Amino acid sequence: MYVHRTKYVYEILKRFGLEDRLPYDTPLLTNHKLMTDKEKDPKVDPTLYRAMIGSLMYLTTLRPDIKFSVCLRDRYYSNLKESHMKAVKRIFRYLKGKPKLGLRYPxxxxxxxxxxxxxxxxxxxxxxxxxxxxxxxxxxxxxxx
Structure with missing residues (x-):
């Protein structure tokens, strides 16, 4: 299970073109504030955003370290902005730095x-x-x- 989870992390990083990005230490900024009504923040394609969130939701069953961040980003389907996409990409970059982290049941x-x-x-x-x-x-x- 451990090897399959790590392999899946690398596969989704490659799928969304984030395998060459530098990793982050945390999946979420401290005091994050994503708003839906910023006029200057351009809209993004909801199809890509939904695919990214769906891939992350699959991982949350064994990765409680990303559960809150992913569920928080899942709230913004109706009015997606560039800031929301950047926040989701941050979770992927966090996974790149910690691909083997997860639950173990002794x-x-x-x-x-x-x-x-x-x-x-x-x-x-x-x-x-x-x-x-x-x-x-x-x-x-x-x-x-």
Missing amino acids: AEGGLDLIAYADIDFGGCPTNRKSTSGGVELLGNRLVSW
Whole structure:
């Protein structure tokens, strides 16, 4: 599974022409603020954007490090701008720097269920909606996030 996931990362980098770009250390800028109403930001082709997001969604099952960034970018299908495309390309460039990172499920470990949650109230800069997240572990294995 580990080898297949790494191979898939290299395949999607090549598919979207990003294999020669320099990698980033993080998939998302700190205090990111993507808006849908910037007049000067040119529109982009939604077909390419959707293909890129779809390829990344496939990876999120074993890469929780990109889950939030990909789902955040997935919100902008209706009014795509160049800034949204640059943000998605940043995730790909992050993957280039860390292609082997991912979840591993060891056979040993207990069966204690541990859950954590985090919620903000009205934290989305675009529409002031709340965001929530959580993680569940069974023993030392991540089972849901």
